[in-house]
Amino acid sequence: MHPKIATGERPEQDQSHSINFSIGDLAQEFGITTRTIRYYEQQGLLDPERHGIQRLYQRRDKIRLKLILRGKRLGFSLVEIAEMIAMYDAESGEIGQLHYFLERIDDRKQRLIQQSHDIEQTLAALSRIEQGCREQLAVLEQHSRD
Amino acid sequence: MHPKIATGERPEQDQSHSINFSIGDLAQEFGITTRTIRYYEQQGLLDPERHGIQRLYQRRDKIRLKLILRGKRLGFSLVEIAEMIAMYDAESGEIGQLHYFLERIDDRKQRLIQQSHDIEQTLAALSRIEQGCREQLAVLEQHSRD
């Protein structure tokens, strides 16, 4: 009689709203492969518990994964993301460390602000192109109505 | 007597505000390597004139390069950027082509909007971390004043 550990109900206390997740669960939920998740762990971005040999993920791991994927969408490298995660847990700091963090934070902020401008420009450009396309289409479809 | 062609003055008409640029000029201006510029050309993102064997860049090439680098900052692949450039010159369109473009444009817009949200979240998170760091620093520096 092996209790089902991975998704949901633990033997000790019965929580119907799942609290433990298998690697497959996470993969599906986030639309990535298990390989990717293991790779992130190998790079030090995740550190799930183990039940024997199997990985057991929980809410904190999900939150991290969210952070990671958000970082990726913004073009950060995994190393950079790892740094940011490290900063989250940074009450541990010595003074030097903290000053270093503040610098990095400022860098990241600058970069994000730059990106924000880039997005504005690009959205505007895309809208212009879109408009052009629609006009062309109007012309062409008019012609083809003869 | 060989006229200097690359940067600025052509023999025929004297324009004091440079109109032609060497690959080195561009590299320096944009802070990238010549290798990178040639690579972009090889991937079909640039198509400079030639004076003999040498590449001659002009304003339009600069504008393209700006577009390329902006795209890169947003995490677009070179292929995606090439597509966008193609869309710029898209009066050439057949109907199918135009519809395809409109779809792609919508994709890109969605993605940019997502990124915009991600930036908000990340900036907010970074500000919180920054605040935490500053507080820790205040504590530590107070302690070290004894």
Add this chain to the structure above:
DNA sequence: ATTGACGTTTACGTTAACGTCAATTTACCT
């Protein structure tokens, strides 16, 4: 005539971020 700064092509090397087996173990269902 040589030197030095720049340009050219060709080609192989490198790194990040996974994909893709393969061989094996574990979990779950009947």
Add this chain to the structure above:
DNA sequence: AGGTAAATTGACGTTAACGTAAACGTCAAT
């Protein structure tokens, strides 16, 4: 108990976006 689906580690493969080096041509200045 036995079969199948899912998990594990390990290893090699792959792609994009350049880096780097070699081997050479061109031109201006010394």
